[in-house]
Amino acid sequence: MKLKNGSRATRIAGASFEICRTPDGVVEIRGDDDLNLATATGFVHAMDRLLQMTLVRLVGQGRVCECL
Numbered sequence: 001m002k003l004k005n006g007s008r009a010t011r012i013a014g015a016s017f018e019i020c021r022t023p024d025g026v027v028e029i030r031g032d033d034d035l036n037l038a039t040a041t042g043f044v045h046a047m048d049r050l051l052q053m054t055l056v057r058l059v060g061q062g063r064v065c066e067c068l
Helices: 034-048 050-061
Strands: 007-012 015-021 027-031
Touching: 007 034, 015 034, 027 034, 034 050
Parallel strands: none
Antiparallel strands: 007 015, 015 027
């Protein structure tokens, strides 16, 4: 799920944080401590880079032609 506008409060494995995007598409993360911010960074990275991670996995498996 892409976060396009507004903000979203999220809680994952005990870490609570808030993410929002600026009008330019830059992600802003707010959290109480470093662990919450690190969790939020991983969460946002996974949301934004899902296609890239899938493509790299397929290249590693040698299945790019099969899937494309």
